[in-house]
Amino acid sequence: MVIQAQEIPLDEYERKFKHTHPGMAHLAGTGPAGKTCRECEHFLSDGHYAKSGKHGGALKPGQCCMYTSLMRAKGPNVPHYALACRHFGPVVGAPQEPSAR
Numbered sequence: 050m051v052i053q054a055q056e057i058p059l060d061e062y063e064r065k066f067k068h069t070h071p072g073m074a075h076l077a078g079t080g081p082a083g084k085t086c087r088e089c090e091h092f093l094s095d096g097h098y099a100k101s102g103k104h105g106g107a108l109k110p111g112q113c114c115m116y117t118s119l120m121r122a123k124g125p126n127v128p129h130y131a132l133a134c135r136h137f138g139p140v141v142g143a144p145q146e147p148s149a150r
């Protein structure tokens with residue numbers, strides 16, 4: 050089996066790289082359009098901030114388990130709103146954003 054590198058135009062690569070957060074398994078925006086890490090089966094939610102705090106009940110950043118699996122080490126927590134990467138897998142019962150709670 051031959052695995053070929055995926056060619057991405059430089060400007061598109063730079064745009065995706067700019068939106069990629071440390072701890073993500075791959076470039077942001079290489080997954081399904083409109084999806085975020087919050088809706089991914091590999092996103093390990095760390096719960097919500099307090100509603101009365103400065104973050105107003107927002108969902109906390111969480112670990113990307115795919116990153117941990119690929120790198121064999123935990124990475125920094127990823128914001129829930131990061132654009133999904135190519136390893137995205139849909140999950141039922143994704144943690145809700147504060148407005149939907």
Ligand code: SF4
Nearest residue numbers: 074086089113134136
């Ligand atoms: S989309 Fe999923 S696999 Fe990709 S960085 Fe986000 S949590 Fe990790």
